[in-house]
Amino acid sequence: MRTVERAADGEGAPWGEVAPEAARKLLVAAVEAFAERGYHATTTRDIAGRAGMSPAALYIHYKTKEELLHRISRVGHDKALEILTAAADGGGTAADRLASAVRSFVRWHAEQHTTARVVQYELDALGPEHRAEIMELRRGIDAAVRRIIADGVRDGEFDVPDVPGTTLAVLSLCVDVARWFSAAGARTPDEVGALYAGLVLRMVSAADR
Amino acid sequence: MRTVERAADGEGAPWGEVAPEAARKLLVAAVEAFAERGYHATTTRDIAGRAGMSPAALYIHYKTKEELLHRISRVGHDKALEILTAAADGGGTAADRLASAVRSFVRWHAEQHTTARVVQYELDALGPEHRAEIMELRRGIDAAVRRIIADGVRDGEFDVPDVPGTTLAVLSLCVDVARWFSAAGARTPDEVGALYAGLVLRMVSAADR
């Protein structure tokens, strides 16, 4: 098999299971192009070119350019929701679970920053029904984090006057990693994850730390 | 010292001094259009239409569509830098200055979230020289915040193991407000500013809070 798959399906190669090889190559090419130039500045010829195919080949596997974006956005949001619900359902104190959620969520945004950039910043290039479907997933993402924080407040671990607002801030902080992270930068994804987990814990912890 | 004053030229109507009225109307129309649909998805006909003029009128006042974006980005970054250096040079403890910086910076991103959206998320639609000019301003923005945090560490007010990383996180948190803030949402710009100032202080403060 010539498909180099790193680290199972998880964070290394997220498009492992996309069906025919040509369709997968087109998806990967689209992710790169959308992340680099933005959805609207990317042409179908550019995507096909990166995949080593003719422009018409794209339309054998996808109905429109927007369907490509939808596919990327859907897979990315599924993965994000999976990461956060896994952390929310995990064991340990609320602080443990929040730290784990932030650490893995940030790590994903850093490691997969090209994918994440498309997932997080190209939302309103989606058509109305597709966007509505994605927004539903995002509500789930918000709920997972809010649940951890609310648990911590209930148990007296956290001191958070504004739970929805703080949830928003935590997610915003994590998501924005995709905007500034660069693989050539000074920090590894693990380092950013650890740094951010610490910062978030300080944002929510009761005074006796 | 000329502290942040809202009204007049400040946060209400940022394009007050743009020279001929037609040029200003075009700028404002461009800000709205870029913020709503993104730079690449916006047509010159759309901008001109919003300003109530013919497409050709745009080219009397601006050489290209990119020059419009550059103008917007330049004015926005100047304002952001001004807000942060004013807070950094202000009086009081490092905690006072950091809280003031975050509060006014966030308030600007919320109140002017259409402008801020263009300023913060449309950077790489700029041409190379224009982008380089803007990046220089961004280094100044980073330096202003880092200075406050470093001062707080030196004076023992703050406990921050990673000053550059925390600076990045603070700025990232503030900037991302422009992405999610909506005037129709539950919070006013003042409320978000106060919430965020509190969260940031907890991120950096030494344990005895």
Place this chain on the structure above:
DNA sequence: GCGCGCCCTAAGCGCTTGCTCACCCGCGCG
């Protein structure tokens, strides 16, 4: 060995894009 279906390509259609150009209107001045 031959027809059939699956991928893929070359060519191109209809439309929109950023931008230009020939012309025109209204106003201050000699």
Place this chain on the structure above:
DNA sequence: CGCGCGGGTGAGCAAGCGCTTAGGGCGCGC
């Protein structure tokens, strides 16, 4: 009153866009 000139328009150009269509090669069942 005539005249120039800065700010505006309507029409349109060349290029590039998303997407379609007619056809070609190739492997597989029979």
